[in-house]
Amino acid sequence: MEDNTESLNWRISSRCSAGGCVEVANGERFVHVRDSKDPNSPVLDFSVGSWLSFIAGIRAGDFTTEAH
DSSP: OOOOOOGGGOOEEETTOOOOOEEEEOOOSSEEEEEOOOSOOOOOOHHHHHHHHHHHHHHHHTTTTOOO
């Protein structure tokens, strides 16, 4: 059974100030991500395991770039 994304509790980062952010919601089976500027935009669904790996990568600095 898919999560009903309309009834989810969407949240946005407190660090978002420029409006170019995403919203995230935890469902029963997936973590959902959408564009914060358009609540009707397509929703990306990630397994909980994939999302936790993504968050671990962020914390480990796997996605940072250095200026050359």
